[in-house]
Amino acid sequence: xxxxxxxxxxxxxxxxxxxxxxxxxxxxxxxxxxxxxxxxxxxxxxxxxxxxxxxxxxxxxxxxxxxxxxxxxxxxxxxxxxxxxxxxxxxxxxxxxxxxxxxxxxxxxxxxxxxxxxxxxxxxxxxxxxxxxxxxxxxxxxxxxxxxxxxxxxxxxxxxxxxxxxxxxxxxxxxxxxxxxxxxxxxxxxxxxxxxxxxxxxxxxxxxxxxxxxxxxxxxxxxxxxxxxxxxxxxxxxxxxxxxxxxxxxxxxxxxxxxxxxxxxxxxxxxxxxxxxxxxxxxxxxxxxxxxxxxxxxxxxxxxxxxxxxxxxxxxxxxxxxxxxxxxxxxxxxxxxxxxxxxxxxxxxxxxxxxxxxxxxxxxxxxx
Amino acid sequence: xxxxxxxxxxxxxxxxxxxxxxxxxxxxxxxxxxxxxxxxxxxxxxxxxxxxxxxxxxxxxxxxxxxxxxxxxxxxxxxxxxxxxxxxxxxxxxxxxxxxxxxxxxxxxxxxxxxxxxxxxxxxxxxxxxxxxxxxxxxxxxxxxxxxxxxxxxxxxxxxxxxxxxxxxxxxxxxxxxxxxxxxxxxxxxxxxxxxxxxxxxx
Ligand code: SF4
Ligand code: SF4
Numbered sequence: 001x002x003x004x005x006x007x008x009x010x011x012x013x014x015x016x017x018x019x020x021x022x023x024x025x026x027x028x029x030x031x032x033x034x035x036x037x038x039x040x041x042x043x044x045x046x047x048x049x050x051x052x053x054x055x056x057x058x059x060x061x062x063x064x065x066x067x068x069x070x071x072x073x074x075x076x077x078x079x080x081x082x083x084x085x086x087x088x089x090x091x092x093x094x095x096x097x098x099x100x101x102x103x104x105x106x107x108x109x110x111x112x113x114x115x116x117x118x119x120x121x122x123x124x125x126x127x128x129x130x131x132x133x134x135x136x137x138x139x140x141x142x143x144x145x146x147x148x149x150x151x152x153x154x155x156x157x158x159x160x161x162x163x164x165x166x167x168x169x170x171x172x173x174x175x176x177x178x179x180x181x182x183x184x185x186x187x188x189x190x191x192x193x194x195x196x197x198x199x200x201x202x203x204x205x206x207x208x209x210x211x212x213x214x215x216x217x218x219x220x221x222x223x224x225x226x227x228x229x230x231x232x233x234x235x236x237x238x239x240x241x242x243x244x245x246x247x248x249x250x251x252x253x254x255x256x257x258x259x260x261x262x263x264x265x266x267x268x269x270x271x272x273x274x275x276x277x278x279x280x281x282x283x284x285x286x287x288x289x290x291x292x293x294x295x296x297x298x299x300x301x302x303x304x305x306x307x308x309x310x311x312x313x314x315x316x317x318x319x320x321x322x323x324x325x326x327x328x329x330x331x332x333x334x335x336x337x338x339x340x341x342x343x344x345x346x347x348x349x350x351x352x353x354x355x356x357x358x359x360x361x362x363x364x365x366x367x368x
Numbered sequence: 369x370x371x372x373x374x375x376x377x378x379x380x381x382x383x384x385x386x387x388x389x390x391x392x393x394x395x396x397x398x399x400x401x402x403x404x405x406x407x408x409x410x411x412x413x414x415x416x417x418x419x420x421x422x423x424x425x426x427x428x429x430x431x432x433x434x435x436x437x438x439x440x441x442x443x444x445x446x447x448x449x450x451x452x453x454x455x456x457x458x459x460x461x462x463x464x465x466x467x468x469x470x471x472x473x474x475x476x477x478x479x480x481x482x483x484x485x486x487x488x489x490x491x492x493x494x495x496x497x498x499x500x501x502x503x504x505x506x507x508x509x510x511x512x513x514x515x516x517x518x519x520x521x522x523x524x525x526x527x528x529x530x531x532x533x534x535x536x537x538x539x540x541x542x543x544x545x546x547x548x549x550x551x552x553x554x555x556x557x558x559x560x561x562x563x564x565x566x567x568x569x570x571x
Binding site: 092 | 466467509
């Protein structure tokens with residue numbers, strides 16, 4: 001059994017739900033010795049893509065302790081809404097992971113309503129998730145390159161991210177998958193982006209770049225998920241477990257590394273891009289719709305988002321969402337990032353932070 | 369090999385006309401009669417692009433034209449004609465607006481050829497660019513950033529959340545000089561807006 005993360009009052013594991021939280025937060029405040037001080041980094045410091053605050057304790061140079069301070073949190077209400085209205089909000093929890101959020105949410109609803117989803121919808125959803133994974137992994141690598149001031153390759157990556165966004169728009173009508181999925185169907189076709197993977201690989205052979213990432217932010221934790229888990233040797237991937245999606249029929253290759261540092265996370269992501277591209281070439285995608293019959297019930301939906309396991313637990317009553325809980329992968333990854341940082345120095349911060357691919361939008365959302 | 373030469377060899381091209389068709393978001397037009405319930409009241413006497421979240425609930429009565437949304441520029445300043453520095457501030461976004469904003473620096477759009485740059489500190493900025501709903505503790509952060517930007521300065525509101533709240537919250541309490549609709553606005557809309565705001569006249 002593997003622990004995945006907290007979802008509302010439960011802990012989601014590979015065996016199902018368990019009462020109570022997964023891991024108790026250790027918040028004992030041991031104070032550091034003479035000469036240590038605290039300072040706040042953020043919330044709108046340049047270079048960070050989103051507003052976020054950190055409280056860092058240091059003697060100078062090396063980071064001894066680090067905490068996350070929430071700033072931009074939003075309160076989003078789903079309870080009482082129709083499934084369609086709730087979905088509009090779910091799509092906007094994390095724009096970068098819209099396919100993951102909306103597909104996981106719809107799976108939870110369909111499982112509550114005991115609906116069998118047509119094969120074409122399943123394939124279309126897989127295609128969206130893989131396109132989203134490619135875009136996100138490119139973005140994470142780009143952000144690390146930019147932090148390292150490797151500007152030519154960083155712009156090359158931005159060019160490819162734009163290529164993927166255009167391919168997503170041609171496939172599903174919207175660059176961020178808004179409106180691509182709806183209760184009872186999916187609107188996408190598949191238009192593949194043309195990417196220059198070998199150029200990215202060559203960039204990552206640069207010794208200076210490698211030196212900045214190796215040994216930075218090491219974390220090996222069996223309670224980790226996604227690329228962070230795989231970069232430290234754990235072969236976890238929700239795609240292997242999925243009963244909703246048909247990944248098992250496609251002989252999926254799960255790349256792993258064993259150092260658990262920022263460089264391993266980048267290597268894992270690069271390999272994942274190649275595997276996603278291979279998978280996409282095998283998928284036949286077309287729009288498809290089906291009927292949603294209404295009944296009351298409770299269900300869980302779970303996908304492998306670009307940052308690891310993402311799940312929704314929903315209760316449905318008379319066609320309305322009675323309650324919805326979210327397991328956001330960024331929450332799990334934030335815990336791991338904070339754990340990986342002590343012992344590193346300030347200049348390690350940006351590379352390590354970017355290598356986790358955390359989204360504050362989904363982390364600080366309060367779902368009601 | 370030197371990075372500069374490597375860069376050129378990669379053959380990446382900047383687009384002379386960076387407008388290209390995207391269906392959602394783009395200008396919507398009524399193609400047939402009929403009543404619709406819009407989740408954001410974007411449809412009244414006419415269609416209001418500043419409220420629209422491009423959710424497709426009004427299809428097929430309304431249909432996307434593929435034309436880039438036009439930003440509303442209430443105040444521009446030619447002081448910024450040669451260089452225009454932006455301080456982006458995420459008030460509480462889903463991240464979509466942040467990504468599209470970042471992509472105007474991609475080689476296809478290349479904002480620097482129009483004299484547009486990002487800065488990491490409001491003290492060096494000519495404009496405050498706000499995205500997202502008003503987050504829990506962001507009111508004070510926005511006010512302080514605005515106060516330290518030297519005059520003349522512009523406020524740019526990017527995306528439906530910042531302009532009218534959308535479906536996820538309320539907008540920050542600040543008046544925009546430049547309004548860029550979209551959920552999220554496309555890089556083309558953003559560039560059009562910025563070029564106009566700095567007193568240019570492209571498109
Ligand atoms: S796309 Fe959605 S928000 Fe926009 S006008 Fe149509 S129904 Fe309203
Ligand atoms: S306008 Fe749309 S893309 Fe931008 S922050 Fe709001 S929901 Fe996200």
